[in-house]
Amino acid sequence: MDEPTLDAIIARYDDPAGRLLGILGEIQDEEGYIPRESLAMLAEKLDVRLSQLYSLTTFYSYFSLTPVGDHVITVCMGTACHVKGAPGILEALEGMLGIKSDTSEDGKFSITTDDKKFTLEIARCFGACSMAPVLRIDGNLYGYATREDLPAILAEYGWEP
Amino acid sequence: MKIGSAADLEAVRQAGMQKLRPGKPRIAVGLATCGIAVGGNRVYERLREIIERDGLDIVLTKTGCIGYCKEEPLVNISIPNKPLVILHKVTEADVEEIVKQVSRGKVPADKALCRVPSWDHVTGCTLEYGKGFSKIPLYEKVPFFKAQKKVILRDAGLINPEDIDEYIAVGGYAAALKALTGMDPETIIKEVENSGLRGRGGAGFPTGQKWRITRDAKADKKYILCNADEGDPGAYMNRNEMESDPHMLIEGMIIGAFAMGAAKGFIFIRAEYPLAIKRLKLAIGQAREYGLLGSNIFGTGFSFDIGIATGAGAFVCGESTALVASIEGRTGRPHPRPPRLTDIGGGLFGYPTDLNNVETWCNVPVIMANGSDWYSRIGAEGNTGTKVFSLVGKVDRVGLVEVPLGTTLHTIVSDIGNGGANNKKVKAVQTGGPSGGCIPLRLFETTVDYESLNRVGSIMGSGGIVVMDEDTDMVDIARYFINFATGESCGKCVPCREGLKHALLLLNRIMAKKGTKKDIETLALLSDTIVATSLCGLGQTAPNPVLTTLAYFREEYDALVKP
Numbered sequence: 001m002d003e004p005t006l007d008a009i010i011a012r013y014d015d016p017a018g019r020l021l022g023i024l025g026e027i028q029d030e031e032g033y034i035p036r037e038s039l040a041m042l043a044e045k046l047d048v049r050l051s052q053l054y055s056l057t058t059f060y061s062y063f064s065l066t067p068v069g070d071h072v073i074t075v076c077m078g079t080a081c082h083v084k085g086a087p088g089i090l091e092a093l094e095g096m097l098g099i100k101s102d103t104s105e106d107g108k109f110s111i112t113t114d115d116k117k118f119t120l121e122i123a124r125c126f127g128a129c130s131m132a133p134v135l136r137i138d139g140n141l142y143g144y145a146t147r148e149d150l151p152a153i154l155a156e157y158g159w160e161p
Numbered sequence: 162m163k164i165g166s167a168a169d170l171e172a173v174r175q176a177g178m179q180k181l182r183p184g185k186p187r188i189a190v191g192l193a194t195c196g197i198a199v200g201g202n203r204v205y206e207r208l209r210e211i212i213e214r215d216g217l218d219i220v221l222t223k224t225g226c227i228g229y230c231k232e233e234p235l236v237n238i239s240i241p242n243k244p245l246v247i248l249h250k251v252t253e254a255d256v257e258e259i260v261k262q263v264s265r266g267k268v269p270a271d272k273a274l275c276r277v278p279s280w281d282h283v284t285g286c287t288l289e290y291g292k293g294f295s296k297i298p299l300y301e302k303v304p305f306f307k308a309q310k311k312v313i314l315r316d317a318g319l320i321n322p323e324d325i326d327e328y329i330a331v332g333g334y335a336a337a338l339k340a341l342t343g344m345d346p347e348t349i350i351k352e353v354e355n356s357g358l359r360g361r362g363g364a365g366f367p368t369g370q371k372w373r374i375t376r377d378a379k380a381d382k383k384y385i386l387c388n389a390d391e392g393d394p395g396a397y398m399n400r401n402e403m404e405s406d407p408h409m410l411i412e413g414m415i416i417g418a419f420a421m422g423a424a425k426g427f428i429f430i431r432a433e434y435p436l437a438i439k440r441l442k443l444a445i446g447q448a449r450e451y452g453l454l455g456s457n458i459f460g461t462g463f464s465f466d467i468g469i470a471t472g473a474g475a476f477v478c479g480e481s482t483a484l485v486a487s488i489e490g491r492t493g494r495p496h497p498r499p500p501r502l503t504d505i506g507g508g509l510f511g512y513p514t515d516l517n518n519v520e521t522w523c524n525v526p527v528i529m530a531n532g533s534d535w536y537s538r539i540g541a542e543g544n545t546g547t548k549v550f551s552l553v554g555k556v557d558r559v560g561l562v563e564v565p566l567g568t569t570l571h572t573i574v575s576d577i578g579n580g581g582a583n584n585k586k587v588k589a590v591q592t593g594g595p596s597g598g599c600i601p602l603r604l605f606e607t608t609v610d611y612e613s614l615n616r617v618g619s620i621m622g623s624g625g626i627v628v629m630d631e632d633t634d635m636v637d638i639a640r641y642f643i644n645f646a647t648g649e650s651c652g653k654c655v656p657c658r659e660g661l662k663h664a665l666l667l668l669n670r671i672m673a674k675k676g677t678k679k680d681i682e683t684l685a686l687l688s689d690t691i692v693a694t695s696l697c698g699l700g701q702t703a704p705n706p707v708l709t710t711l712a713y714f715r716e717e718y719d720a721l722v723k724p
Contacts, residue, residue, distance in 0.1 A: 015468055016489070016490070016510075017427050017468060017470055017488050017489070017509065017510075018427060018429075018468065018469065018470025018471065018488050018490075019490060020490030021470070021471055021472065021473050021487060021488075021490060022470065022471050024473065025432050025471050025473055029432075055492055056473075056490070056491075056492060059475065059492040059493065059651075060472075060473035060474050060475050060492075060493075061473070061474035061475065062432050062433070062472075062473035062474035063473060077394070078394035078395055079394045079395035079553075079554070079591065079594070079625070079627045079641070079642075080394075080395050080553035080554045080627055081394075082394075082638075082641050083554050083555060083627060083629055083633055083638070084554065084555065123433065123474075124392070124394055124474065124476065124645070124649075125392075125393070125394035125395065125396075125433075126433060127194070127391060127396070127397035127400045127433065127434065128194055128195055128198060128397065129394075129395050129396070129397055129551055129553040129554075129559075129625070129627075130195055130230030130231065130397075130551070130553055130559040130560055130561075131195055131198060131199065131230070132553060132554070134198075139435075140198075141194070141197075141198035142198070143195070143198050143199060
């Protein structure tokens with residue numbers, strides 16, 4: 001993230017309440033992850049220690065320190081999704097993408113395909129429980145998902161068998 | 162324009178009514194997150210195209226969600242002097258026919274879910290839509306709606322959540338006007354106390370008492386907070402309340418701030434709710450424009466404003482001290498109480514702070530509008546009012562259900578939810594999220610109130626009810642929750658951090674059929690220890706899913722282990 005963009009984000013937070021998580025959240029939304037250089041720049045601009053920002057990014061599950069692929073697929077693992085088969089959806093996606101779920105070094109469940117096209121993540125709950133099981137790709141929700149639906153959904157994002 | 166008096170509010174109310182009842186057909190598409198996900202936006206766009214193409218005199222707008230998620234996308238049609246008709250499972254392919262019918266003063270009967278001849282918006286406004294369409298079922302005859310009582314969701318799915326005028330049209334902000342110009346803080350707090358309202362985040366602490374403690378704290382500055390972090394998996398009531406009727410929350414906070422003497426409030430909302438954040442920001446902006454937030458509200462000299470603070474995904478931040486740490490920009494690790502938030506030195510930036518859940522705040526306007534006597538007649542003794550539940554999982558009719566407290570699980574799951582999906586037999590429900598427990602079918606006569614749910618080993622929680630059927634493996638459910646709690650433990654205290662991890666290892670071993678009877682006993686003992694010795698509510702309640710499944714479904718554990 002370049003300096004003017006970061007400055008513009010910081011300028012939106014004039015109240016100390018909610019500032020740090022708000023700024024980090026916007027960096028995450030913009031970049032798909034939190035680049036180390038952005039953290040360092042932010043630490044300098046706000047006069048907070050880099051270690052403090054690092055501790056926030058690793059504590060909160062919304063933030064990731066690992067770059068993501070072109071499309072981020074997030075599988076909801078909430079209770080309703082769990083009882084309606086989310087683990088099976090996750091497993092099917094792993095098979096289709098040829099990756100195996102793992103925890104990355106910052107403790108987040110996130111794995112990216114070798115061609116950097118797709119990143120597979122899990123979420124605690126989207127709060128879209130009525131449509132369980134649910135997955136989200138780049139901000140679009142897909143409810144009532146079945147294994148059979150997955151090839152057609154992923155094809156919208158350039159996936160090929 | 163600033164609303165400074167009752168006359169100003171009345172002028173806006175009339176203008177808002179022109180939008181709700183424009184004197185010509187009005188089509189409103191349910192566009193909360195779930196409606197959008199199943200194609201609501203495409204239906205809206207198609208409607209817009211056709212209405213423009215044919216140059217029709219039809220008003221197209223959006224609305225929130227009435228809660229019948231199974232039937233989405235939902236579309237409301239109001240034609241002057243006819244009942245409001247709710248269409249269900251609407252697709253783009255239906256749009257041409259809908260518009261054709263509406264332009265002739267009709268509705269496509271085969272798409273109609275129900276009709277609403279008149280609707281009580283509770284806050285002093287009953288809309289009389291009209292008569293006719295007698296072949297379409299009445300709203301109150303629809304099994305999903307029949308046993309419900311809409312108090313909190315009184316406007317949801319009926320007004321445009323992005324237009325403050327429509328909220329004011331159905332009686333919105335009249336309660337704030339009444340409270341700020343006609344009542345003193347003491348009277349307001351008395352009303353909240355007399356209403357019997359208890360915290361809707363799950364713990365059930367008397368709201369009025371919390372307000373009084375905050376008001377009595379001696380400090381030159383106080384804050385009020387709204388917990389909109391809704392971290393319980395399986396719960397989405399708060400999301401819908403904010404997406405469908407955001408001004409209800411803002412109005413509740415204005416009244417609370419006035420009663421407690423706070424000049425600033427924050428809504429702490431999870432980043433995973435982008436639409437709710439967008440609508441709240443829009444609503445706050447509109448309230449500022451009308452002078453309902455800002456300085457000298459209603460000319461009373463009272464000033465108050467609301468900011469948004471986004472959470473970043475940590476279940477433990479539902480705990481009050483962790484939530485405050487999060488807003489202050491620290492990691493959300495709880496500290497022992499006291500000091501409580503309401504104490505000097507305990508709240509946001511050290512100032513006395515009142516924290517209430519979204520739905521608690523949403524109860525305040527109706528209490529002010531209709532009085533505590535009216536409110537306390539809803540629900541049961543000691544458990545007054547209604548509660549919104551998200552009825553999800555393996556139940557036939559999924560959706561948001563609002564019922565008076567004291568309603569039985571049977572009514573919610575069987576009468577409203579129509580039992581198991583795909584004709585499967587319901588086995589249990591899980592209430593209260595990861596802090597709650599699993600309640601077996603034989604206890605479905607249990608009434609849903611704070612004490613009764615505690616007695617059967619669960620909790621009210623924020624309102625998630627996840628239904629499990631004959632195919633659900635209860636040991637797997639226990640493991641699911643312990644896995645969740647292990648991941649969400651902040652790591653500060655040993656019983657929670659280490660205890661849950663070992664409970665998970667035991668459950669993994671049992672699930673892998675490598676466990677013994679002794680492992681089950683160890684699991685029970687470990688669970689009791691975690692409950693007794695953890696620092697905060699997360700650890701103290703995390704073993705509940707294990708303890709309840711051990712109590713009610715022991716045979717499923719026994720079947721997995723060697724003797």
